[in-house]
Amino acid sequence: MKKIQMVDLKGQYEGIKNEVNSSLTEVLESSAFINGPYVHSFQKELEDYLEVKHVIPCANGTDALQICMMGLGLQPGDEVITADFTFAATVEVIALLNLTPVLVDVEPDTFNIDPEAIEKAITPKTKAIVPVHLFGQCANMDAIMALAEKHNLFVIEDNAQAIGASYSFADGTKKKAGTMGHVASTSFFPSKNLGCYGDGGAIFTNDDDLAHTIRGMVNHGMYRRYYHDVVGVNSRLDSIQAAVLKAKLPKLDDYNKKRREAAQKYNKAFQGQPNIVIPKMVRNCEGICDDCDCHVFHQYTLRILNEKRDNLVQHLNDNGVPCGVYYPVPLHLQKAYANNRYDEADFPVTNQLIKEVVSLPMHTELDDEQIAFITNLVIDFVNNQ
Numbered sequence: 001m002k003k004i005q006m007v008d009l010k011g012q013y014e015g016i017k018n019e020v021n022s023s024l025t026e027v028l029e030s031s032a033f034i035n036g037p038y039v040h041s042f043q044k045e046l047e048d049y050l051e052v053k054h055v056i057p058c059a060n061g062t063d064a065l066q067i068c069m070m071g072l073g074l075q076p077g078d079e080v081i082t083a084d085f086t087f088a089a090t091v092e093v094i095a096l097l098n099l100t101p102v103l104v105d106v107e108p109d110t111f112n113i114d115p116e117a118i119e120k121a122i123t124p125k126t127k128a129i130v131p132v133h134l135f136g137q138c139a140n141m142d143a144i145m146a147l148a149e150k151h152n153l154f155v156i157e158d159n160a161q162a163i164g165a166s167y168s169f170a171d172g173t174k175k176k177a178g179t180m181g182h183v184a185s186t187s188f189f190p191s192k193n194l195g196c197y198g199d200g201g202a203i204f205t206n207d208d209d210l211a212h213t214i215r216g217m218v219n220h221g222m223y224r225r226y227y228h229d230v231v232g233v234n235s236r237l238d239s240i241q242a243a244v245l246k247a248k249l250p251k252l253d254d255y256n257k258k259r260r261e262a263a264q265k266y267n268k269a270f271q272g273q274p275n276i277v278i279p280k281m282v283r284n285c286e287g288i289c290d291d292c293d294c295h296v297f298h299q300y301t302l303r304i305l306n307e308k309r310d311n312l313v314q315h316l317n318d319n320g321v322p323c324g325v326y327y328p329v330p331l332h333l334q335k336a337y338a339n340n341r342y343d344e345a346d347f348p349v350t351n352q353l354i355k356e357v358v359s360l361p362m363h364t365e366l367d368d369e370q371i372a373f374i375t376n377l378v379i380d381f382v383n384n385q
């Protein structure tokens with residue numbers, strides 16, 4: 001059996017090696033390292049793929065989130081509601097801009113922000129909601145967009161984990177993750193579903209004015225060379241990363257399909273196991289329908305109900321199976337973000353999930369033998385040890 005990896009970037013590279021190598025050589029020979037032709041053409045191709053008017057590339061997903069908030073003109077003291085159960089980048093940039101982060105609980109079955117908890121947290125100071133499409137599946141955007149409209153709030157989608165996923169609204173319309181709110185951010189960190197070979201990120205919006213504002217902000221607030229109209233930042237996608245992304249973008253749907261196929265195989269093996277909860281797919285298709293893109297499985301995350309999660313992690317590692325606990329600490333209990341405005345009784349789900357979740361190896365190169373080895377190991381351990 002091939003050695004099992006959490007993410008197999010080497011195996012994926014083998015499949016695109018010729019194309020990537022020749023475009024990288026082209027970049028090196030052109031010496032157009034910043035704002036070269038690859039950055040521009042990748043941007044256009046991503047706009048077409050997402051069916052969104054504007055993609056603004058930038059240096060990483062954390063910058064992308066920060067620039068979204070700057071672009072919307074959020075001011076110190078404005079409250080921004082986001083999920084307690086996510087990667088810290090989301091809350092970090094809120095705090096860095098002297099906005100007030102307001103963390104709320106998530107749903108136990110999808111791990112995504114709970115719209116009822118959002119509504120409870122809205123105050124006259126609330127200006128924006130940041131739903132994170134966690135682990136590859138969109139948050140409940142029907143409810144979130146309705147709340148935003150009712151309370152006149154901006155919606156900033158953190159789409160670092162769900163690029164290529166779609167969301168089906170109750171009225172039947174279907175949209176790509178990152179094109180439903182006022183603005184969205186994504187990350188091209190190597191292990192993301194569309195990853196480059198270093199750092200990279202992008203902002204998406206259908207709003208022409210906001211796109212114009214943001215395009216200047218990523219480049220020192222310049223709209224005309226050496227005239228600085230607003231305070232900006234330096235956040236660029238470089239040509240080398242854009243060349244890698246341009247080679248990978250046409251394969252993104254296929255990569256995501258491979259992830260879904262691996263998830264279906266995991267699901268089949270774990271179905272009916274009393275102490276294992278498989279990830280819920282919002283459309284209840286359980287990954288069985290062929291063309292379903294409601295979940296792109298950035299992570300395949302189980303809940304282990306019989307308090308054996310920590311021992312299971314150890315057991316998997318002892319047997320050469322890498323795994324991850326995303327995330328082990330709720331953000332409202334992190335030293336940097338603890339605040340006496342929070343009441344433990346408001347976070348029953350996150351407080352439980354951090355003890356139960358485990359993410360199994362998930363990437364485009366998993367084979368049946370590896371999946372059988374992993375699932376047998378998990379099932380044996382959870383039932384017998």
Ligand SMILES: *Cc1c(COP(=O)(O)O)cnc(C)c1O
Pocket residue numbers: 060061062063086087089090132158160161186187188189199200201
């Ligand atoms: C990865 C990630 C980010 C940050 O992206 P970087 O490119 O690493 O800065 C933000 N939010 C979420 C949910 C992520 O998973």
